Amino acid sequence: xxxxxxxxxxxxxxxxxxxxxxxxxxxxxxxxxxxxxxxxxxxxxxxxxxxxxxxxxxxxxxxxxxxxxxxxxxxxxxxxxxxxxxxxxxxxxxxxxxxxxxxxxxxxxxxxxxxxxxxxxxxxxxxxxxxxxxxxxxxxxxxxxxxxxxxxxxxxxxxxxxxxxxxxxxxxxxxxxxxxxxxxxxxxxxxxxxxxxxxxxxxxxxxxxxxxxxxxxxxxxxxxxxxxxxxxxxxxxxxxxxxxxxxxxxxxxxxxxxxxxxxxxxxxxxxxxxxxxxxxxxxxxxxxxxxxxxxxxxxxxxxxxxxxxxxxxxxxxxxxxxxxxxxxxxxxxxxx
Amino acid sequence: xxxxxxxxxxxxxxxxxxxxxxxxxxxxxxxxxxxxxxxxxxxxxxxxxxxxxxxxxxxxxxxxxxxxxxxxxxxxxxxxxxxxxxxxxxxxxxxxxxxxxxxxxxxxxxxxxxxxxxxxxxxxxxxxxxxxxxxxxxxxxxxxxxxxxxxxxxxxxxxxxxxxxxxxxxxxxxxxxxxxxxxxxxxxxxxxxxxxxxxxxxxxx
Numbered sequence: 105x106x107x108x109x110x111x112x113x114x115x116x117x118x119x120x121x122x123x124x125x126x127x128x129x130x131x132x133x134x135x136x137x138x139x140x141x142x143x144x145x146x147x148x149x150x151x152x153x154x155x156x157x158x159x160x161x162x163x164x165x166x167x168x169x170x171x172x173x174x175x176x177x178x179x180x181x182x183x184x185x186x187x188x189x190x191x192x193x194x195x196x197x198x199x200x201x202x203x204x205x206x207x208x209x210x211x212x213x214x215x216x217x218x219x220x221x222x223x224x225x226x227x228x229x230x231x232x233x234x235x236x237x238x239x240x241x242x243x244x245x246x247x248x249x250x251x252x253x254x255x256x257x258x259x260x261x262x263x264x265x266x267x268x269x270x271x272x273x274x275x276x277x278x279x280x281x282x283x284x285x286x287x288x289x290x291x292x293x294x295x296x297x298x299x300x301x302x303x304x305x306x307x308x309x310x311x312x313x314x315x316x317x318x319x320x321x322x323x324x325x326x327x328x329x330x331x332x333x334x335x336x337x338x339x340x341x342x343x344x345x346x347x348x349x350x351x352x353x354x355x356x357x358x359x360x361x362x363x364x365x366x367x368x369x370x371x372x373x374x375x376x377x378x379x380x381x382x383x384x385x386x387x388x389x390x391x392x393x394x395x396x397x398x399x400x401x402x403x404x405x406x407x408x409x410x411x412x413x414x415x416x417x418x419x420x421x422x423x424x425x426x427x428x429x430x431x432x433x434x435x436x437x438x439x440x
Numbered sequence: 441x442x443x444x445x446x447x448x449x450x451x452x453x454x455x456x457x458x459x460x461x462x463x464x465x466x467x468x469x470x471x472x473x474x475x476x477x478x479x480x481x482x483x484x485x486x487x488x489x490x491x492x493x494x495x496x497x498x499x500x501x502x503x504x505x506x507x508x509x510x511x512x513x514x515x516x517x518x519x520x521x522x523x524x525x526x527x528x529x530x531x532x533x534x535x536x537x538x539x540x541x542x543x544x545x546x547x548x549x550x551x552x553x554x555x556x557x558x559x560x561x562x563x564x565x566x567x568x569x570x571x572x573x574x575x576x577x578x579x580x581x582x583x584x585x586x587x588x589x590x591x592x593x594x595x596x597x598x599x600x601x602x603x604x605x606x607x608x609x610x611x612x613x614x615x616x617x618x619x620x621x622x623x624x625x626x627x628x629x630x631x632x633x634x635x636x637x638x639x640x641x642x643x644x645x
Contacts (some may be wrong), residue, residue: 180599187473220572222496233476236508238517240469259508271529279493281574407619 122214126137126200126203135165136349141395148399180243183333187241192334192341197236199348203229206355209283209365209379220281224356228265229310231349232258235320235330238342242333249327250281253406254313254320260410261310261317263419268304271297271421271428277439285364287439292363300424301361303417305393310351310413314394315408316401351390354390355383360385370371448488454480468514472507479503493576 125264138153139162144154155163179188205220207213217223232255239251273279275296276287294301310317321329328334331342358364365379404412432438458478466470479502486495502644582589638644 184467194445217492219492219576222493222500226496226499226504229500232504232508236472236515240511249517252516255512257507259505262504301611346637411621428633 109324111124112340119214126214127200130200130348131344132202132318132342133351135157137347137351137391138168139165140399141392144392144395145399146269148396149290161276163348169340173334173354176338177338178333180333182243184241184243185239185262188333189338191234191238191339192331192345194237195231195345196341196348198227198230198234199345199352202352204280206352206359207285207364208383210286212380213281216280217280217329221273221279221284224281224352225262225266225269228349228353228356229258229262234345235340238334239330242330243353244333246327247330248322250326252331252332253326257310257313257317257320257409257413260413261307261417262419264303265307266412267418267421267425268300268307269360271300271425274425274428274432275439277316280361281364285359285366286361289370291367292361293365294361297361297428298419298425303421304357305390307413307417308357309394310409312349312353315398316404318403319406325326350394351391352385354387354394357390358383358386362390387432409411444488448485451481451484451488456483468503472510472514475510476503476507479507491575493574494577 133373141163143161144155154164157163157167201348202224204214205223209218213220220304235254235258236251242248268422272293273292276284278284278287286411289401309315313320319329320326321331326332331339334342365383367374367377367382455478458474458481461474462471462478465474479498483495483498483503486492487499636644
């Protein structure tokens with residue numbers, strides 16, 4: 105019996121605690137990202153944003169959540185019930201499981217697996233299923249068109265995303281996310297790979313369907329896009345999943361290009377601040393950029409979006425892969 | 441060990457059930473979704489064998505890209521499966537034949553291991569044990585050295601397939617107005633926009 109407690113039960117409890125330690129702050133961050141988005145956009149548009157619920161409107165996310173919980177979940181008559189319910193659950197689930205491999209500090213990841221980068225890439229490429237399933241199961245033209253656009257968009261931008269990841273991996277020599285961060289001790293990859301950083305960030309915007317690539321939910325033409333028919337808790341799950349994905353892509357960018365938890369300079373005042381704080385600061389910077397883009401840029405047209413993905417980003421990132429590999433081999437800088 | 445075999449049987453049972461569901465489902469979209477679940481189980485089996493790279497590539501390529509395209513096609517086309525099923529008995533012999541050939545091959549391989557246990561040693565283990573090298577690295581070493589020509593050849597085959605698809609579907613129509621981004625950038629506001637003063641009640645000629 106004692107063996108059972110120390111061998112099975114205790115690790116189980118520990119891992120559940122670890123999962124909660126990731127998911128609970130993440131959901132808090134999601135809630136306050138919506139608040140930050142409204143506040144920042146308000147400031148950029150000379151408004152105040154949410155002000156009434158709580159001091160400075162700080163309780164607004166809570167109020168929004170309660171409101172969505174209290175609403176009825178309507179399933180359209182012609183909808184495919186099982187797939188309709190499954191789609192938001194899948195979206196939300198995928199946006200959470202990806203966090204298992206994100207290292208917030210040295211050795212702080214839930215699962216420090218060898219192929220962490222591939223795992224993240226795989227999970228982010230699955231996100232399209234929630235959207236397609238939602239669009240198809242709703243049995244609505246708007247939702248279906250939105251889902252089709254979204255699927256085409258995500259599949260297109262994944263290609264350049266993958267090539268950018270390959271350039272970084274060439275300089276690291278490992279698929280482990282902790283190794284990726286540790287390889288940036290001398291210089292963050294944003295400096296040698298600045299064009300790739302721009303491409304990665306733009307593709308991340310497209311992957312998460314954010315402005316200027318928010319065609320799947322272009323209000324003026326498709327109502328709400330793939331979640332037109334969703335209400336109440338199912339809608340809330342989509343929203344939570346979307347914002348959790350934004351944070352995830354920002355975290356991925358921070359790990360690949362901004363040196364993860366490493367301080368910008370390895371000297372005294374910077375090293376006093378612990379790693380997770382650096383990580384959070386960089387994450388906040390990336391999230392601010394996401395919101396900034398939304399407040400600044402108009403929406404792309406669909407053919408422009410496809411052109412940018414296939415005719416600009418794909419050749420550019422492919423060229424950079426070849427260039428990086430060439431430079432690494434020529435100067436003998438290949439990592440062991 | 442018991443845990444591992446339990447997990448193995450769990451994954452393979454779900455995999456087989458999914459496989460059956462793929463071919464029995466009425467709704468083609470459900471079939472594709474079951475196919476996706478099946479791919480996941482296969483990925484799980486790969487991970488059990490310690491081949492995490494293959495498992496994730498399976499998920500990225502087959503689940504993340506190929507099945508998405510399947511879903512696309514199945515959702516867009518109005519496939520009437522009732523008419524497809526009408527030919528069931530006509531195609532049955534051919535299908536049975538293919539199935540029988542595959543089954544025989546499997547039986548021959550598995551049988552040879554039973555009859556000659558040392559035959560399984562004939563399979564050259566190209567990949568060193570996981571303790572020496574991660575399997576990503578091991579796979580890369582084999583793929584880009586010993587099999588580099590085959591690797592390149594498969595790339596060329598895919599390229600040709602891609603060109604073929606483009607050639608088959610590309611239509612150039614006249615009178616379509618397309619956006620040319622460089623042309624747009626090259627325009628000078630001074631040449632295309634003219635600011636003129638409009639006299640009151642005069643209008644412009």
